[in-house]
Amino acid sequence: xxxxxxxxxxxxxxxGRISILNCDYTNSMxxxxxxxxxxxxxxxxxxxxxxxxxxxxxxxxxxxxLNKSAKHLSLHIVPSQPGDSAVYFCAASxxxxxxxxxxxxxxxxxxx
Amino acid sequence: xxxxxxxxxxxxxxxxxxxxxxCSQTLNHNVMYWYQQKSSQAPKLLFHYYDKxxxxxxxxxxxxxxxxxxxxxCFLDIRSPGLGDAAMYLCATSLQLAGGTDTQYFGPGxxxxxx
Numbered sequence: 001x002x003x004x005x006x007x008x009x010x011x012x013x014x015x016g017r018i019s020i021l022n023c024d025y026t027n028s029m030x031x032x033x034x035x036x037x038x039x040x041x042x043x044x045x046x047x048x049x050x051x052x053x054x055x056x057x058x059x060x061x062x063x064x065x066l067n068k069s070a071k072h073l074s075l076h077i078v079p080s081q082p083g084d085s086a087v088y089f090c091a092a093s094x095x096x097x098x099x100x101x102x103x104x105x106x107x108x109x110x111x112x
Numbered sequence: 113x114x115x116x117x118x119x120x121x122x123x124x125x126x127x128x129x130x131x132x133x134x135c136s137q138t139l140n141h142n143v144m145y146w147y148q149q150k151s152s153q154a155p156k157l158l159f160h161y162y163d164k165x166x167x168x169x170x171x172x173x174x175x176x177x178x179x180x181x182x183x184x185x186c187f188l189d190i191r192s193p194g195l196g197d198a199a200m201y202l203c204a205t206s207l208q209l210a211g212g213t214d215t216q217y218f219g220p221g222x223x224x225x226x227x
Contacts, residue, residue, distance in 0.1 A: 002154070009152065032213045043116065043202055043218030044155070051213075089154070098167065098209040099145075100216070102154040 003027045004092050006103035014111055019077040021106050023090030026071065030092040034100060035064060035075050038087040047088070048075070077108075085110045115139070116219035118203050124225045125193050133188040133222045135203030143209055144186040145216065146178060147202040155202055161186060162209055190224075198226045 005024045013019040021035075031052040036044035050057040050064045050073070057064050063076045077084055090103040117136045125131040135144065143162050147155040159168045161180040175197070177189040190197055200223050204216040 004154065036218075041220060043204070043220050045218065046215045049213070093213065095213065098160065098162075099157050099169075102156075104152060104154045 001026075002104075003030075004090055004101050004103040006090055006106050008106050009104070010107040010109070012109045012111055013080050015082060016079045019075075019080045019084065019108055019110070021075040021077075021088050021090075021108065023073050023075075023103055024071055025073075025092050027092070027094070027101075028071070029094040029096070030101075031095055032093045033064070033066060033073050034091040034093075035062075036089040036091060036102075038089065038105070044089055080108075080110045082110050082112070084108060116203055116205055116217050118201075118219035118222050120222060121220065122223050122225070124227060125190075126227050127195065128192045131190050131193055131224065133190075133201050133203075133224070135186045135188070135219055136184050137203075137205045137217075138184070139205055139207075139217060140183060141205035141207050141217070142183075143206045143214075144180060145204040145206075146176075146186070146188050147204065149200045149202060149221075150198075158188070193224070193226045195226050198224055200224075 034049040035047040037047045038044040066073045087105045089105045091100045093100040119134045145160040146158045149155040158172045180186045200221045202221045203219040206214040206216045208214045
């Protein structure tokens, strides 16, 4: 049973435009959400996170939005750059647990 | 640079032949994790160590064991690999458990092939 779902395995966006990656979750106990980015032949690296007490967190070109009622979060990248081409994993945890649950990832390709 | 190192990057083993994957860290983090990731799937936590305390996920097969002889090193032992154990194995560390809010730092992974 997937508790964190990324329904789009891939996404292609033109350079300079906005990339929007989506993630849904089912566990209402989740109170902390993260995005990790993974380049080929490297491990995932932390990108940005959001606590459930917020609905938006921004860091430079990256913004994460959280809609608790819909159990949905999204990552916006604007403007998209070629170096953003990677696999993006959504992840979630609840503060009483000692682990995070990952989604299956979305491969983002930025085209010229 | 402080980092998480996994050796080897690629490992080929035969069906049923024990194999050990290695992870080391220079971050001096308390927690070390092992994840299994099969193709196009989410990384799945197998177990973690908080210092010397071992925590096994309920659905981790008995075939998978782990050792952490010191702060820097952690090993994943697969006692009798089956074809279904072919996957990428990711090691990660974090300073504290912190309910998952503490950033995890990942190694590059070891891709295991079972023949």
